[in-house]
Each structure stands twice: as structure tokens, then as C-alpha cells.
Amino acid sequence: MTIIGIAGGTGSGKTTVVRKISEALPPHYVAVIPLDSYYNDTSHMTEEERHSINFDHPDAFDWKLLHRHVNELRHGNAVEQPTYSYLKCNRLPETIHVEPKPVIIIEGIMTLINKKLRDLMDLKIYVDTDSDERLIRNIRRDTVERGRTVDMVVDRYLDVLKPMHEQFIEPTKRFADVIIPQGGENTKGINILCKYIEGLVPR
Numbered sequence: 001m002t003i004i005g006i007a008g009g010t011g012s013g014k015t016t017v018v019r020k021i022s023e024a025l026p027p028h029y030v031a032v033i034p035l036d037s038y039y040n041d042t043s044h045m046t047e048e049e050r051h052s053i054n055f056d057h058p059d060a061f062d063w064k065l066l067h068r069h070v071n072e073l074r075h076g077n078a079v080e081q082p083t084y085s086y087l088k089c090n091r092l093p094e095t096i097h098v099e100p101k102p103v104i105i106i107e108g109i110m111t112l113i114n115k116k117l118r119d120l121m122d123l124k125i126y127v128d129t130d131s132d133e134r135l136i137r138n139i140r141r142d143t144v145e146r147g148r149t150v151d152m153v154v155d156r157y158l159d160v161l162k163p164m165h166e167q168f169i170e171p172t173k174r175f176a177d178v179i180i181p182q183g184g185e186n187t188k189g190i191n192i193l194c195k196y197i198e199g200l201v202p203r
Contacts, residue, residue, distance in 0.1 A: 001074055002200045003104045003120050007111040007172055008127030009165045010056070013137075013183025017127050017190055018107050024194035025201060031073065031101040035108020037082050038066040042090045050089035056109070056164035063114050066106075070120055073100045102201050109165075112172035122200065125193070126176035129183035131162070 004021075008014045022030045040062050042050045053060060062082075069079040080095035106117070112124055142148040148156075173179060180189050 001100065001102060001104060002122045002197070003070065003074065003106070004123045004125065004197065005111045005118065005121040006105060006107045006125045006127060007109060007113075007169070007176070008180075008183070009129065009131075009169050010109055010137075010161055012127045012129040012133075013180075013185065014107050014127045016184025017125070017180060017193075018105055020184070020190045021103075021105065021194055021197060024191075024198060025103060029101055029201065030103045030105060031098050033066070033070065033073075033081065033098070033104060033106045035061065035066070035106065035111055037084055037096075038062050039084050039091070041082075045090075047089075053089065054160060054164070055089075056160050056168075058110055058113055058168055061110065063117065067114070067116050067120070069098075070104065070106065070117065073098065073104050074120065076100050103197070109169050110172065112175045113168060118175060123197065124175055124177045126173045126179045127183050128173065128179050128181045131165075133183070 006014050006018060018032055022032070038061050039055060040060060042053065065082070069081065072079050078097060078099045081098050083092045083094050083096060084090070085092050106121070112118055112126065118124060139150055139153045142153045143150060178193060180186050180193065182189075184190070
């Protein structure tokens with residue numbers, strides 16, 4: 001089994017990179033574990049307390065559960081991946097059944113920040129994109145998918161995303177084996193990466 005970690009700022013193009021890697025490999029070879037599914041369970045909190053959580057800080061994630069699930073998959077056991085609602089700021093009752101596959105991709109903004117998780121990875125990738133590009137993508141996504149206004153997205157970017165990116169996400173670039181500049185638009189870089197990963201996968 002090959003375990004790949006893909007990190008990068010919000011709106012950097014990580015999802016596009018993951019999709020292109022998945023498409024380059026044989027069907028049903030890849031299981032994707034989104035870091036966003038592993039926010040802490042906040043069922044014990046009030047709605048007001050949930051909305052005050054900084055979800056762009058490392059403390060917002062349930063690293064122990066994620067590490068345990070990746071380990072289970074490594075050993076050939078299926079897991080029940082949590083699901084998360086951005087509207088409710090909490091986990092949902094439903095889970096997603098994930099079977100072990102030859103390639104496990106862990107994808108999220110802080111995928112490379114946790115050492116125990118990094119130590120499980122065969123390949124660590126950082127998707128690098130200019131800050132203005134990431135802001136534009138955040139505006140497009142959050143206004144459509146998360147019901148936020150443009151002002152809300154911009155305020156959140158300036159107050160939370162930008163400082164958290166500079167403090168926690170950008171520094172993880174030094175842990176990456178491969179850096180993909182220009183995000184999902186770097187077709188040549190992604191193609192080279194896909195060929196390399198194909199060579200890691202047993203046929």
C-alpha cells in the first residue's frame with residue numbers, strides 16, 4: 001500500500017491534483033481521506049461555541065482518530081470515515097465506509113503538520129498557489145457551497161485564513177518531497193507526479 005499526503009492552502013488546487021492522480025491510476029485503486037472529515041466532534045458544545053472555533057488551527061482536528069484510521073487501512077481493515085457539516089459546524093451521524101486500497105491519499109490544508117501522520121506517508125506533496133488565486137477560489141466556493149457572502153469570505157480570509165496559513169500551513173512546505181507550483185493548473189508537474197506514483201503501485 002502507498003500512502004500519499006497532499007497539503008496546501010485553502011483554494012490551492014489540492015482537489016484537482018487528487019482527481020488527476022486518481023484518474024491516472026487503474027480504476028478503484030485510490031481511496032481519498034479528506035482531512036476536513038476529521039474535525040473534532042463538537043456535539044457537547046452549544047451552537048455559539050461551535051461557530052467560535054478556529055477551524056484553520058491544528059487543534060481543530062482529531063489527529064488521533066485520523067492516525068488510527070490510516071493505520072487500520074494500512075493493515076487491510078476498512079474504516080468508518082466521519083462526515084462533517086460546515087453549516088452545523090459539527091459531525092453528522094452518517095459515516096462513509098472506506099475499504100483499503102493500493103493507494104491512500106490524505107488530503108487537506110494541514111496534512112503535513114502532524115509528525116505521526118507524516119511518518120506513515122510514502123510520499124508528501126505540497127500544492128503551492130499564489131494568495132490572490134486562493135482568495136478568488138475561496139470566494140467562488142464559499143459563496144456557492146457554504147452560503148457565505150463575499151464580505152464574509154474576505155473578512156474571514158484576512159482575520160483567519162491568511163494568518164493561519166502563514167503560521168501553520170506554509171511552513172509545512174519544508175516537509176514535502178514534491179512541491180507543485182500553480183496548483184491544479186500545473187499540468188506538466190502533475191503528469192510527472194502521476195507517472196512517479198504509478199511506479200510505486202504494485203500491478
